Amino acid sequence: MALKQDPTIFVRIINGKLILWDYSSHSQYEIGHQHIQRILEISNGSAISNSSVDSDIANSGIFKEDGRDFKKWGWDCLSHIFHVGTQIVLDEGANLPVDDSYEGYVAYCASIIDKVPETxxxxxxxxxxxxxxxxxxxxxxxxxxxxxxxxxxxxxxxxxxxxxxxxxxxxxxxxxxxxxxxxxxxxxxxxxxxxxxxxxxxxxxxxxxxxxxxxxxxxxxxxxxxxxxxxxxxxxxxxxxxxxxxxxxxxxxxxxxxxxxxxxxxxxxxxxxxxxxxxxxxxxxxxxxxxxxxxxxxxxxxxxxxxxxxxxxxxxxxxxxxxxxxxxxxxxxxxxxxxxxxxxxxxxxxxxxxxxxxxxxxxxx
Structure with missing residues (x-):
């Protein structure tokens, strides 16, 4: 499996917990110090082992290559997070949508109608x-x-x-x-x-x-x-x-x-x-x-x-x-x-x- 040397992630402290955010897939994970250490080691060429920590990292997909050369990005990491992290993602293997989903949209609007802000x-x-x-x-x-x-x-x-x-x-x-x-x-x-x-x-x-x-x-x-x-x-x-x-x-x-x-x-x-x-x-x-x-x-x-x-x-x-x-x-x-x-x-x-x-x-x- 091809691995990204620089995964599209950042880590924040939220409510006293370490939260890893994969901004290319819109996924979030609670992690520990041992995960950070292994992510750094894998980024520097260490092979993924069968340990539970490495299994967590492998299953998350944060190192999975998606074909984009992020090194071509000309601005800093903050703009990269915004550019990639706000994209709408098509799940891997999924077909392009053909259903206009208006029934779901109408149902969603109905579910939030009691919270309409003052415009x-x-x-x-x-x-x-x-x-x-x-x-x-x-x-x-x-x-x-x-x-x-x-x-x-x-x-x-x-x-x-x-x-x-x-x-x-x-x-x-x-x-x-x-x-x-x-x-x-x-x-x-x-x-x-x-x-x-x-x-x-x-x-x-x-x-x-x-x-x-x-x-x-x-x-x-x-x-x-x-x-x-x-x-x-x-x-x-x-x-x-x-x-x-x-x-x-x-x-x-x-x-x-x-x-x-x-x-x-x-x-x-x-x-x-x-x-x-x-x-x-x-x-x-x-x-x-x-x-x-x-x-x-x-x-x-x-x-x-x-x-x-x-x-x-x-x-x-x-x-x-x-x-x-x-x-x-x-x-x-x-x-x-x-x-x-x-x-x-x-x-x-x-x-x-x-x-x-x-x-x-x-x-x-």
């Missing part, structure tokens, strides 16, 4: 009314025009935008555009769960939440606000924010200080745990944000704004700023918008390039 997420605080959204995208009037005009900008001028513009950006990206309940589900004889946005969402759960970062908005004090998607309102989270702080939180992407506004997008994992208990659902959370990101860029382009996205930031510091329980809700992305000159190159990056060229010219003289 209409509202932070505490007095609601602040936003201007009613409108469909006036005069600057870029068609979808084709918006697709062609959309590009990333990293150079903004500290110019204000109207609260109406912000309201439109939030509503057409995150708003409950079809109402705050799923009438189509009700009409089909189903319990309505969730609501619909302009972007698709796994299970209609809408786990992504929008936190408006108002930096230069006419008619709205600077601060971070939670956007109540289902009612098109804001609630203040903190007034303690400015452009310099935002740039620092975004890992010193300091051009962000001149944004008119931005949006921290979080994911409420507890919404998804209810319906999708497998870790693969984390992929769905990321895809949910990705769909919203493209919608935001098309909407802001249609409104005549420049936009920029980033996933590079200090997660824990932002979660603290948003006052969220990061084991249930965590920031995943940042959207920024404002008035810019349309260039994807950060001013400081261009200045650094000029300095480098100047040094090169000096050394060649």
């Amino acid at each position: 209409r997420y509202a932070r505490d605080g007095d609601p602040i009314a936003l201007p009613a959204p409108d469909k006036h995208f005069e600057v870029v009037p068609t979808l084709a025009d918006a697709l062609m005009a959309r590009k990333t900008s990293r150079s903004f001028t500290p110019s204000p935008v109207t609260l109406q513009t912000v309201a439109n950006s939030l509503y057409w990206t995150f708003g409950a555009v079809h109402g705050d309940t799923r009438q189509d589900m009700r009409e089909a004889g189903l319990l309505p769960v969730g609501y619909r946005r302009t972007s698709p969402s796994g299970g209609s759960l809408q786990p992504s939440e929008a936190y408006l970062v108002a930096l230069n908005v006419k008619g709205l004090a600077a601060g971070i606000y939670h956007y109540r998607s289902f009612s098109h309102q804001l609630t203040l989270v903190t007034p303690d924010i400015d452009g310099e702080t935002i740039g620092s939180l975004l890992c010193a992407q300091m051009f962000a200080k001149d944004l008119a506004f931005g949006v921290f997008v979080t994911s409420c994992f507890d919404k998804m745990w209810w319906k999708y208990p497998h870790s693969r659902a984390y992929r769905v959370a990321l895809l949910d944000v990705g769909c919203l990101a493209q919608t935001f860029q098309l909407v802001t382009t249609g409104l005549g704004l420049d936009s920029w996205l980033t996933g590079y930031f200090l997660d824990r510091e932002i979660n603290k700023l948003l006052a969220v329980d990061e084991m249930r809700e965590s920031v995943l992305f940042f959207f920024g918008a404002g008035i810019g000159n349309g260039t994807p190159f950060a001013p400081e990056a261009l200045r650094a390039l000029d300095r480098m060229r100047e040094r090169q010219r000096g050394s060649s003289e």
